[in-house]
Amino acid sequence: MLGVIAYFQTDAANYINLVLEHVTISILVLLISMVIAIPLGIICSRSEILQNISEHLFSFLRIIPSLAVLIICIPFIGTGWKPAVIALTLLAIPPILLNTIQAFRTLPEPILEAATAMGMGTTYKLFNVKLPLAFPLIYTGIRTATVEVIASATLAAYIGAGGLGSLIFTGLGLMRVDLLYIGGISVAILSLGTGFLMNVFYKYKTRYLQIK
Amino acid sequence: MTGGPLGKGENMNAVEFEHVKKQFPRMGYMALDDVNVQINEGEFVTILGSSGCGKTTFIKMINRLYKPDFGHIRLFGKDIQNSNPVLLRRKIGYVIQQVGLFPHMTVAENIATIPRILKWDKTKIENGIEEMLQLVSLDPKEFRDRYPAQLSGGQQQRVGLARALVANPPIMLLDEPFGAIDAINRENLQNEIKRIHAQSRKTYIFVTHDIREALKLGTKVIIMNKGHIIQYASPKEIINNPCDNFVIDLLKTLNIQNNYVIDGAGI
Ligand SMILES: Nc1ncnc2c1ncn2[C@@H]1O[C@H](COP(=O)(O)OP(=O)(O)OP(=O)(O)O)[C@@H](O)[C@H]1O
Ligand SMILES: [Mg+2]
Numbered sequence: 001m002l003g004v005i006a007y008f009q010t011d012a013a014n015y016i017n018l019v020l021e022h023v024t025i026s027i028l029v030l031l032i033s034m035v036i037a038i039p040l041g042i043i044c045s046r047s048e049i050l051q052n053i054s055e056h057l058f059s060f061l062r063i064i065p066s067l068a069v070l071i072i073c074i075p076f077i078g079t080g081w082k083p084a085v086i087a088l089t090l091l092a093i094p095p096i097l098l099n100t101i102q103a104f105r106t107l108p109e110p111i112l113e114a115a116t117a118m119g120m121g122t123t124y125k126l127f128n129v130k131l132p133l134a135f136p137l138i139y140t141g142i143r144t145a146t147v148e149v150i151a152s153a154t155l156a157a158y159i160g161a162g163g164l165g166s167l168i169f170t171g172l173g174l175m176r177v178d179l180l181y182i183g184g185i186s187v188a189i190l191s192l193g194t195g196f197l198m199n200v201f202y203k204y205k206t207r208y209l210q211i212k
Numbered sequence: 213m214t215g216g217p218l219g220k221g222e223n224m225n226a227v228e229f230e231h232v233k234k235q236f237p238r239m240g241y242m243a244l245d246d247v248n249v250q251i252n253e254g255e256f257v258t259i260l261g262s263s264g265c266g267k268t269t270f271i272k273m274i275n276r277l278y279k280p281d282f283g284h285i286r287l288f289g290k291d292i293q294n295s296n297p298v299l300l301r302r303k304i305g306y307v308i309q310q311v312g313l314f315p316h317m318t319v320a321e322n323i324a325t326i327p328r329i330l331k332w333d334k335t336k337i338e339n340g341i342e343e344m345l346q347l348v349s350l351d352p353k354e355f356r357d358r359y360p361a362q363l364s365g366g367q368q369q370r371v372g373l374a375r376a377l378v379a380n381p382p383i384m385l386l387d388e389p390f391g392a393i394d395a396i397n398r399e400n401l402q403n404e405i406k407r408i409h410a411q412s413r414k415t416y417i418f419v420t421h422d423i424r425e426a427l428k429l430g431t432k433v434i435i436m437n438k439g440h441i442i443q444y445a446s447p448k449e450i451i452n453n454p455c456d457n458f459v460i461d462l463l464k465t466l467n468i469q470n471n472y473v474i475d476g477a478g479i
Contacts, residue, residue: 114312117275118326119302132316208316208359 003178015167015182022163022190025156026149029085033092033145038138041100042126051101058094066091066152070159084156091152092145099141103134136206143198150191154183164190225289226383226415227251227274232283234269234439243269244280245439251432253288253382254413256406258426260462261436267419268309270436271385274417275304287383302329305376309387309419311368313360319345319371320356326379344374347404349397365392370401377408386418390425402429423466427451435459 008015044050066087073083107130115129131138157165164186171179203210228251234244243266251257259267272278273285276297285292292300313322320341327337345352348370360368373389389405390398406429409416420426426433427447435443435450435458443455454460 110308110310110312111314113277114306114308115314117277117301117304117306117308119298119300119329121298124329129314133314135316208361211359211362 003176004182007178007182018162018164018166019186019190021161022150022153022165022187025081025084025088025161025163026146026153029088029092029149029153030142030146032085032089033096033149034142036089037093037096037141038100041097041138042104044097045101045104051105054097054101058097061090062094064090067155067158070155074159079159079161081156081161083159084153084161088149088152088156092149095144095148096138096141099137099144100134103137104130106137107133136202136209139198139202139205143195143202146198147191147195150194151187154187224253225250226253226255226287227417228284228286228289229270229273230284230286232273232280232285234266234273234278234281242439244273247283247439247441249434249441249444251415251417253415256409256416256418256429256431257434258430258432259417259419259434259436260421260423260426261434263421265436266439267436268387271306271387271417271419274383274385275301275306302326302379303381303383305379305381305384307369307372307376307384307386307389309391311365311372313368313371313375315360318357318359319350319363322360322371323375323378325375330379340378344378347377347408348374349400349404350374366394366397369393373401373405380412380414382414384414384416384418386416388419388421390420398425405429423462427466435462 040054044054069087069090070083073086077083077086111133112125112129115125120128153161153163154165154168157163157169164183167179167183167186171177171183227249229247229249232244232247233242235242247270259270261267269278273280274287274292276292287300314325317325323341323344324337327340332340341356342352345355350367350370355363355367355371360371363371369389369392373386376384376386386405390401393401402425405416405418418426418429420429427450430447432444433447433450434441437458443450443459445453445455450459451463454463
């Protein structure tokens, strides 16, 4: 316990730095994943074959441990934050992609027909009707991905990408339990806290689903 | 007025079907089987017929949600196959059978959909919302910020009606717009829509299962059976000269209804 207090007294600036690194890498990964997975999901939802391929491929990807991907990346990209971002992106894409496909497959037909009949063009309909209606499922995928990425970003420190994982690996190296606690608990709080905040936002955005 | 509101053209038939056929895959008969009909501008045409006879198909042909397998459809003399479907639809109001309100938008936003597509300015949109809600007897203060999930089925249908009417399009397609509305409100809405139509002189095409409603509202009535138009005539003509046994049977149900009402009132 003393160790924990002492750590915050002397290394507060370092700690904040690690948190920022952790958050930055997570946000970067999630942005890249969304930019890839949402359009890809929309495209895949239009064809039975593409949908099957992507579902199998990404369900398979899901079971490969991120650490393995990290290590496979090293020979090609070296160490640092780049392979970490790649490995974490591969982790984050499946939940977003699969939920996007699911969302676009289950859009209510009469409502789309009403939109078409009102004279909406394809793009206008996508942004004003389809995406808002698909939002709950897509967002749920993003939330799953976020929680997973924040937790797994810990591993990224293993190949020198920084973040709260560094504390844990340092703690392991120096046999300092206090560092392990600080690192582990911080990641847990960050991950669960973000999940919680995202839930609040979800409830707010989907008020129309909850009123009955 | 010269030419139709949807474009030029000498022919003042608002809607014209010429040998229109439509068959869906895995269907034994045709949803529309060689349909020929001419609807004058300003007419209020009601379509009557049993379930599955092709009423919705007929309506969806007009705004190009369905494409004919054969034949031509002209609006104000112009073949719709040659027009841009998106622009065409902006001039055709459509109340769909399943209501189809956007669940993620409030009542006001639903009604504002077409005005926004048409890029009306804010005040005009606000006034339109207000006016339409009053028209369908929903208090704007109480209803404008509700979501569709917070409305009864009948209230949803009325919002659907308001949404389609707001831009006062030259052609209105209404697919059983009053199906989920109780008798009293239905009577009121029938009177309302009759009044709106009389003021606007636009062309209305109105599907219903209720023969009384069809005869009350229609300046002309289309009677359909299994993809065919059996009779297209004024309500008076239909009652006086039913052209076919199917129509006679339909009218019999009306007599039964009427007698029942009269008997009931006598008690
Ligand atoms: N999109 C479609 N795909 C396949 N078949 C269809 C489709 N739309 C309609 N049909 C078929 O075409 C026929 C006519 O359908 P339509 O919806 O026009 O009937 P309707 O007269 O509107 O009936 P209701 O009064 O029940 O609404 C029906 O047999 C229906 O099953
Ligand atoms: Mg129908």
